[in-house]
Amino acid sequence: MPAYQGSCHCGAIKFQFEAPVIESGLRCNCSICQRKGALMSAFTVAPSELAITATPGALSTYEFGSCVAKHHFCSKCGIYPFHQTVKKPGHYRINLGCLEGIDTSLVPFEVFNGAAIEV
Numbered sequence: 349m350p351a352y353q354g355s356c357h358c359g360a361i362k363f364q365f366e367a368p369v370i371e372s373g374l375r376c377n378c379s380i381c382q383r384k385g386a387l388m389s390a391f392t393v394a395p396s397e398l399a400i401t402a403t404p405g406a407l408s409t410y411e412f413g414s415c416v417a418k419h420h421f422c423s424k425c426g427i428y429p430f431h432q433t434v435k436k437p438g439h440y441r442i443n444l445g446c447l448e449g450i451d452t453s454l455v456p457f458e459v460f461n462g463a464a465i466e467v
């Protein structure tokens with residue numbers, strides 16, 4: 349499996365993981381995803397498989413509703429590199445726009461009806 353490297357915009361948060369070749373993405377219509385507009389990974393990454401390096405204080409977390417999902421963002425540049433899902437608590441979906449070598453305008457996507465499960 350290829351190794352992927354990613355970062356927020358300012359570089360305070362860096363991360364890497366291995367995954368199958370990325371050929372599609374996922375968009376979600378829940379209240380937070382539609383505001384972010386990010387193209388997410390269709391796969392999830394186990395916590396033990398995602399190596400995160402962040403300068404102290406950079407990695408911030410936003411929660412709402414049931415607080416099962418953890419929406420992580422950089423406190424310096426505001427970019428949202430990954431979140432931990434409701435579907436598979438603790439597991440991450442990755443913001444494909446934060447990955448090196450991925451042009452998200454070329455990646456087809458499916459839509460997840462997250463609005464339907466929002467609490």
Ligand SMILES: [Zn+2]
Nearest residue numbers: 356358422425
């Ligand atoms: Zn940043």
